[in-house]
Amino acid sequence: MFSKSCKYAIRAVLYLALHADSEANIGVKEIADRLDVPKPFLAKILQQLSRYQLISSVKGPNGGFFMSTENMREPLRKVVECMDGPEVFSSCILGLPVCSSQNPCPLHTQAFIFREGLLKVVGSKSVAELARQVSDEGLKL
Amino acid sequence: MFSKSCKYAIRAVLYLALHADSEANIGVKEIADRLDVPKPFLAKILQQLSRYQLISSVKGPNGGFFMSTENMREPLRKVVECMDGPEVFSSCILGLPVCSSQNPCPLHTQAFIFREGLLKVVGSKSVAELARQVSDEGLKL
DNA sequence: ACTAAAAAAGATAAAAAACTCTTTTTTTCT
DNA sequence: AGAAAAAAAGAGTTTTTTATCTTTTTTAGT
Numbered sequence: 099m100f101s102k103s104c105k106y107a108i109r110a111v112l113y114l115a116l117h118a119d120s121e122a123n124i125g126v127k128e129i130a131d132r133l134d135v136p137k138p139f140l141a142k143i144l145q146q147l148s149r150y151q152l153i154s155s156v157k158g159p160n161g162g163f164f165m166s167t168e169n170m171r172e173p174l175r176k177v178v179e180c181m182d183g184p185e186v187f188s189s190c191i192l193g194l195p196v197c198s199s200q201n202p203c204p205l206h207t208q209a210f211i212f213r214e215g216l217l218k219v220v221g222s223k224s225v226a227e228l229a230r231q232v233s234d235e236g237l238k239l
Numbered sequence: 240m241f242s243k244s245c246k247y248a249i250r251a252v253l254y255l256a257l258h259a260d261s262e263a264n265i266g267v268k269e270i271a272d273r274l275d276v277p278k279p280f281l282a283k284i285l286q287q288l289s290r291y292q293l294i295s296s297v298k299g300p301n302g303g304f305f306m307s308t309e310n311m312r313e314p315l316r317k318v319v320e321c322m323d324g325p326e327v328f329s330s331c332i333l334g335l336p337v338c339s340s341q342n343p344c345p346l347h348t349q350a351f352i353f354r355e356g357l358l359k360v361v362g363s364k365s366v367a368e369l370a371r372q373v374s375d376e377g378l379k380l
Numbered sequence: 381a382c383t384a385a386a387a388a389a390g391a392t393a394a395a396a397a398a399c400t401c402t403t404t405t406t407t408t409c410t
Numbered sequence: 411a412g413a414a415a416a417a418a419a420g421a422g423t424t425t426t427t428t429a430t431c432t433t434t435t436t437t438a439g440t
Contacts, residue, residue: 099240099327102398105334112345125416139399145418158407159415186240193246194379204253204373204380208360215356219349232345238335239345243428266386280429286388299437300385 104181106135107143109239111177114153114165115229116239123155123162133239143181150180170226178220187217245322247276248284250380252318255294255306256370257380264296264303274380284322291321311367319361328358 100108110129117124126144130137144163147153154166178186190197191209199206223231232239241249251270258265267285271278285304288294295307319327331338332350340347364372373380 099332102334105332108346109333123416136399138401141417142399148417155417156407157405157415157417160408161406161416163417191240191246192250193241193243196379202376202378204369204378205249205360206378208356212353212356212360215349215353219346219353228345235343237343237345237347238337264386277429279431282387283429289387296387297437298385298387298435300383301438302386302436304387 100178100186101182103139103143103146104178106133106140107147107177107181108174109133109135110140110144111147111153111165111174111225112229112232113239114163115170115225116233118165118170118229123160123164125162129163147177147180150176152177152180165225170229171224173222173224174220174228175217177225187213187221241319241327242323244280244284244287245319247274247281248288248318248322249315250274250276251281251285252288252294252306252315252366253370253373254380255304256311256366257374259306259311259370264301264305266303270304288318288321291317293318293321306366311370312365314363314365315361315369316358318366328354328362 110133113129113133114124126137126141129135129144130140133140144153144155148155148163151169152172153163153169155161155163175187190203191205191212192203194203197203197206203209231237251274254270254274255265267278267282270276270285271281274281285294285296289296289304292310293313294304294310296302296304316328331344332346332353333344335344338344338347344350372378
């Protein structure tokens with residue numbers, strides 16, 4: 099479904115969101131350790147997220163990553179789009195270039211429902227909302 | 240979502256199903272041309288489908304591929320599992336190894352719904368049923 | 381029996397994704 | 411000002427996926 103980069107990105111963003119209260123910024127190393135993902139690879143992902151302003155960063159000593167209030171307000175969907183491109187939500191499930199309501203592929207109707215579901219998953223909730231849920235329900239990243 | 244192999248496989252199976260009535264077997268070349276996919280790659284895919292008995296083949300002159308009655312009865316799900324592995328329907332959407340109802344990941348609930356939808360898409364309908372729909376509604380492969 | 385047509389099998393090549401390493405820039409603290 | 415800490419940037423490497431090429435096996439028709 100999602101690429102590995104995207105999965106790591108979602109988890110990293112949630113990790114940051116859950117620790118947004120802490121004063122200190124959070125470094126790549128900490129996130130990589132906690133999520134058990136390769137550090138240099140995660141660094142690249144965080145760079146990308148930062149470029150798209152989905153997370154915030156400060157350089158230098160005591161620097162690291164954190165979530166601004168604006169960052170927290172973004173829907174999770176943006177994180178996915180940032181990593182896997184916006185097409186994941188719109189492209190044909192069979193990869194046909196011309197698939198549309200006018201010219202539907204064999205799975206178009208079913209895929210439509212499925213896609214609506216997907217959008218409900220990551221499209222409606224903001225990072226803040228999802229983080230609260232994770233916290234309330236004690237979910238694992 | 241699905242790998243390219245899987246997308247090609249679905250379309251190829253449907254193509255075969257739609258031409259199941261014709262007397263002659265269908266060669267790789269014809270399918271590749273009609274679906275506009277790379278022939279040698281498609282050949283590999285058809286081999287795999289044939290090994291898993293999701294399509295049928297005969298060698299030699301006038302040989303080629305076709306769908307047996309048993310092949311037609313299989314749910315599309317099997318084609319997907321044959322190409323992308325059975326995990327696509329069960330594995331955690333965030334790639335967590337321990338994700339389950341007992342120990343849900345942050346997207347588990349939402350993913351559950353989404354996955355149900357996916358299973359409805361490819362799990363319930365047989366190749367025959369789907370092919371009929373394609374034919375009735377004049378859908379494009 | 382021979383030829384030719386087709387899939388099966390195996391080996392290779394190219395492209396993309398995942399992952400790593402090195403250098404540069406920014407910034408804080410002394 | 412200088413040292414050190416941290417992200418940013420850039421340049422590799424490895425692995426997986428996608429795609430191709432070559433050889434072998436099967437089989438129908440002559």
